[in-house]
Amino acid sequence: MPAAASRTGTPPPGELDLDRVRRDTPGAADQVFLDSAGSSLPPSPVLETVIAHLRREARVGGYRAANERAADLTAIPETIGKLINAPADAIALSDSASRAWTDFGYAVPLTAGDRLLFSTSEYASNAIALLHRAKSSGASVEPIPADATGRIDLDALNRMLDERVRLISVVHAPTNGGLINPVREVADLAHQVGALVLLDACQTTGQLPLDVAALDVDALSATGRKWLRGPRGTGFLYVRPELIAELEPAGLDLHSATWTDDADYTLAAGARRFEFWECDVAARLGLGVAVQYLLDLGPDLVYRAIAALAARLRAGLAELPRVQLRDLGVEQSGIVSFTVTGVDPDQVRDRLRDAQITVTVSRASSTRLDMRRRGLPAVVRASPHCFVTSDDVDRFCRTVARM
Structure with missing residues (x-):
């Protein structure tokens, strides 16, 4: 799998400047933030402007x-x-x-x-x-x-x-x-x-x-x-x-x-x-x-980084025997949904939070027809943005594995 972005020096042409993105996202320094489908971490220029x-x-x-x-x-x-x-x-x-x-x-x-x-x-x-x-x-x-x-x-x-x-x-x-x-x-x-x-x-x-x-x-x-x-x-x-x-x-x-x-x-x-x-x-x-x-970052580079991180996340979760990926579709977005056998989605979210990993829970009340058809009262939702690293994704998957 290609790297989502570079972290050393000036990125080569066609690659996201992850060093810049991480510098501009101080909130990502001490946690694995996987809830950009909910409310993402704003870059510093946004915060400073407001x-x-x-x-x-x-x-x-x-x-x-x-x-x-x-x-x-x-x-x-x-x-x-x-x-x-x-x-x-x-x-x-x-x-x-x-x-x-x-x-x-x-x-x-x-x-x-x-x-x-x-x-x-x-x-x-x-x-x-x-x-x-x-x-x-x-x-x-x-x-x-x-x-x-x-x-x-x-x-x-x-x-x-x-x-x-x-x-x-x-x-x-x-x-x-x-x-x-x-x-x-x-x-x-x-x-x-x-x-x-x-x-x-x-x-x-x-x-x-x-x-x-x-x-x-x-x-x-x-x-x-x-x-x-x-x-x-x-x-x-x-x-x-x-x-x-x-x-x-x-x-x-x-x-x-x-x-x-x-x-x-x-x-x-x-x-x-x-x-x-x-x-x-x-x-x-x-x-x-x-x-x-x-x-300024380059939208296509950001989109590519998100897709690579989501693919890595899905691949890591797919290796865990008690985890069920719940994503539908042919092409897939940066939103990754899953459940863990025997562990309520709220408990999964809370245990991850205790490990400084932020995800959220999506409930049937938000997408009633689809969730009812599939018999799902809730799913855990992880959504990595371009400021997330491959190491962050691997840390997330290891933490889920320990459940």
């Missing part, structure tokens, strides 16, 4: 401090656009992936008889929002069957499609394992009947290549706190530019619209209509720095 702005607000007030960073704030959508191949005015900044997802999902007009489809690996927040919209509009919500690998069954989807399908929600990678769904193939089928595709990229933005033009999705929601290594309370929404003018968000304020007449208003141009004026300015600045940090 703290510096909070200190500036304390000295001069929030308005003046924000005005001083107006150019940097304006540049954040452009920076994100470079990462996902989108124009800046197609990106709205948000406070979470769930908020971004619902901002789009609630803007899609629905009437009685419309159909909403979602994958069996759907995240609970998305499913709840779909059910809520269906209840208020008279639409129906239907799961798309999974194929033998756990991915969206494209043949089954094709049979389900008709002109009543308004929206298809696709989880790119679920929260409970390494599955990756076939996004472009779903989009191609959906667009044949005029359905919109909303991609939940919460678990893939920052760990897998994302090109919204190549994927041909109509919208994409993402968070800052996971694989992007940004602050909590940040996220973004991408909306296909030619679609924006057709949508009116469920909520508006004086940022997303202008009060143009006593009894009328005009929506903001571009995806800004999905933003509200009030926000955590320090956190948004941190998000911009986090995305730029990834761009």
